Amino acid sequence: MQMSEPRDQDKRVSSLYYVGLQPELSNIEAAIDSDGVLSAVTDGYDVLSVPITNPHFRSGVSRISQSVSDPAIVPRISPPIYSDVNFAPNTTYAQHIFGMGATWIELDSPDPRIAAVSAQVLKHELSYASFCGLSYVIVPGPTRRNNVALYAESLNAALAAVPYINVIVHLAMAEIGVEEPSGPDVQAPVDSMSIWDIWNSIRTICDYSSRLSVGLQVPAKLPPQTVVSRWFAEPITVLFVSAKIFLANPKGYPVLSKAHQYLLFKYMKMKPYTILQDVREATQIRTSSKLPSKQDEKAYLIYMRHLHTILPAPTAVEKFGRGYQDYLQNPLQPLADNLESGTYEVFEKDPVKYAQYEKALFQALSDKGTSPNDQPVVVAVVGAGRGPLVACALRASEMAKVSIFVYAVEKNPNAYTYLLQRKELEWQSNVEVVFADMRCWNPTHKIDIMVSELLGSFGDNELSPECLDGAQRVLKSTGIMIPQSYSSHFIPAMSPKIFSSIKSQNKEDIMNTPYVVMLQAVDLLAMEIKQAWEFRHPCPYLGADTKSPALGPHRLHDGLQIDDSASNGHNNRHVKARFSVENRGIMHGFVGYFESVLYRDVELSTRPDTINKKSKDLVSWFPIWFPISTPLYVPDDSEIEISIWRKTDNRKVWYEWSVETFVLVPGRPPGSHDMDPMPSASSTRASGGMTKRIRLGCSKLHNLGGKYSSMSL
Numbered sequence: 001m002q003m004s005e006p007r008d009q010d011k012r013v014s015s016l017y018y019v020g021l022q023p024e025l026s027n028i029e030a031a032i033d034s035d036g037v038l039s040a041v042t043d044g045y046d047v048l049s050v051p052i053t054n055p056h057f058r059s060g061v062s063r064i065s066q067s068v069s070d071p072a073i074v075p076r077i078s079p080p081i082y083s084d085v086n087f088a089p090n091t092t093y094a095q096h097i098f099g100m101g102a103t104w105i106e107l108d109s110p111d112p113r114i115a116a117v118s119a120q121v122l123k124h125e126l127s128y129a130s131f132c133g134l135s136y137v138i139v140p141g142p143t144r145r146n147n148v149a150l151y152a153e154s155l156n157a158a159l160a161a162v163p164y165i166n167v168i169v170h171l172a173m174a175e176i177g178v179e180e181p182s183g184p185d186v187q188a189p190v191d192s193m194s195i196w197d198i199w200n201s202i203r204t205i206c207d208y209s210s211r212l213s214v215g216l217q218v219p220a221k222l223p224p225q226t227v228v229s230r231w232f233a234e235p236i237t238v239l240f241v242s243a244k245i246f247l248a249n250p251k252g253y254p255v256l257s258k259a260h261q262y263l264l265f266k267y268m269k270m271k272p273y274t275i276l277q278d279v280r281e282a283t284q285i286r287t288s289s290k291l292p293s294k295q296d297e298k299a300y301l302i303y304m305r306h307l308h309t310i311l312p313a314p315t316a317v318e319k320f321g322r323g324y325q326d327y328l329q330n331p332l333q334p335l336a337d338n339l340e341s342g343t344y345e346v347f348e349k350d351p352v353k354y355a356q357y358e359k360a361l362f363q364a365l366s367d368k369g370t371s372p373n374d375q376p377v378v379v380a381v382v383g384a385g386r387g388p389l390v391a392c393a394l395r396a397s398e399m400a401k402v403s404i405f406v407y408a409v410e411k412n413p414n415a416y417t418y419l420l421q422r423k424e425l426e427w428q429s430n431v432e433v434v435f436a437d438m439r440c441w442n443p444t445h446k447i448d449i450m451v452s453e454l455l456g457s458f459g460d461n462e463l464s465p466e467c468l469d470g471a472q473r474v475l476k477s478t479g480i481m482i483p484q485s486y487s488s489h490f491i492p493a494m495s496p497k498i499f500s501s502i503k504s505q506n507k508e509d510i511m512n513t514p515y516v517v518m519l520q521a522v523d524l525l526a527m528e529i530k531q532a533w534e535f536r537h538p539c540p541y542l543g544a545d546t547k548s549p550a551l552g553p554h555r556l557h558d559g560l561q562i563d564d565s566a567s568n569g570h571n572n573r574h575v576k577a578r579f580s581v582e583n584r585g586i587m588h589g590f591v592g593y594f595e596s597v598l599y600r601d602v603e604l605s606t607r608p609d610t611i612n613k614k615s616k617d618l619v620s621w622f623p624i625w626f627p628i629s630t631p632l633y634v635p636d637d638s639e640i641e642i643s644i645w646r647k648t649d650n651r652k653v654w655y656e657w658s659v660e661t662f663v664l665v666p667g668r669p670p671g672s673h674d675m676d677p678m679p680s681a682s683s684t685r686a687s688g689g690m691t692k693r694i695r696l697g698c699s700k701l702h703n704l705g706g707k708y709s710s711m712s713l
């Protein structure tokens, strides 16, 4: 169980949806005198995107450029004057304007003079927009693939020179080629990830600046789903939607295709601005009128607003996680710390978890049945919290018609007081409330069914194995433990948002700590989630005479007695898993989930691919995020290997992790130790022959010796 209430400032639950207009250039003057801006706002637009400078400025810049004939001298461009700009400072409308940078500059020009003049223009424009009180300026993306560093350097310099402005880089979703369409409204791009790749280089060179984001052009033909998901993980401030991509419905009103609607529904979750383009032109075509009415033009805006009202209802998890998205939380440590009542209350809101526990208890009680001498089945809820599992056990006993006696064991003194109150008011003699650490608790009766919920987002990270090993000695040899087992699962992922939020704190321990996080702006890089390891209860490695194994000696399954310092060694784990990556990406960390068999076929899962089958709408656990301190780029057809260790001593438990990356290329592996000795079966594109596996990079070993993060026993 891994959640606390979100802090107030994180409750970004606004349902507002902002729509803007980019007026056609021919219409710009009318649109941007102060009346124009305000009338657009009155018409229902939230913002207007307006070029900062006008053609007059452009002519001035080319005049100055041409007046310097020496190619070695870079012309000095003066800031725009009054007649060069499209708007003046005006606090009433500054918040409604997104400035547009000049589209005629070439920051990435191979001609150093053009690039240098362009960089000056950009700085002047950002500076003027900032002076006018604007928050955002949209700049066109690079025009060439091979000069991205130059482009990014100019952006970086402009961002540094103008400290309060946010820059939105206007980009296409993907390059669209001439290949066969792969479905209605979907076209196979030449290289689906090439534009993302360029963006990734820009923001990397700009060191993940929080003032740099994307303005994504929604194309008429959508790229494949992998591209759509990839952009979803990026900081998108604006979606540009041309009115030309609308279709006409039977009544002649503009509507978007189903594919476009789904795309917008997905992206609307990130609350970007939607800026409509080409509205006048599309209206002229739709209405066959050179001078369409304002009402006709507004049809696109009305449709966008309508679309927002028919957004599919959020899932149970989305509703529960509102305000927590991509927000990093330190995992709870219910063993070392005493939880607050409010924290218990949050997790008691999950109906699925308790329904599953009740089902498991019902089945276990039915299997036990009533004993021949009519003795009640002895149930222990170890780590009872405020008692919801005690209530589950009592209900299950009634349903199964098997009488029970329940021990409610809790080490949190405040929760213990609450349990005493519930006993008096609700449970009476069927329940004995015990204030104890389960690892050294000695009940009068041995236990038939031991129930616990000590699970963390990665399964074992709240020290369930250690606590239950300690309690196991009071379980009858025929006893049942619920859960019977749990396993940890993981997959490499990309999340620029999480990476930059960790990076901005600039502390070594943050890069070496796993966090609980309700993931939203994340793209999973591999096709498959893999299991890391498993714990089973009762623990097969413990003898019946064992004391608390986390505190004293225990037997291994082969009968070996091991010394005190290594007594928790059987709970150590290590795995190295290999993940195939089809589409290139950048790895910022990996995501952890868990699955648990409560009893027989009653299970819990937080894995996105099995949650619906095993425990639909389970909301108690968000995934866990293991960061890596330096992002690792992975090309198409590559492999990521994650090594993770669960380590223990007698005082604490911690994880260590490291990552290696490999690229698969066609070719014969020349017996080198860096090559895969066998042709890889996992490669999809490089298959059909021998595959060379070339080592690309690796991360450091994170959290060595539990120096930065650990769980105290």
Ligand SMILES: C[S@@+](CC[C@H](N)C(=O)[O-])C[C@H]1O[C@@H](n2cnc3c(N)ncnc32)[C@H](O)[C@@H]1O
Pocket: 001, 334, 335, 338, 339, 344, 347, 348, 382, 383, 384, 385, 386, 387, 388, 389, 409, 410, 411, 412, 415, 436, 437, 438, 439, 452, 453, 454, 455, 467
């Ligand atoms: C995640 S909460 C679950 C509470 C409750 N069973 C539920 O499902 O709502 C875990 C509880 O176990 C308690 N706990 C953890 N380790 C314990 C230990 N060694 N002995 C007794 N209680 C423990 C914590 O104080 C906490 O109340």
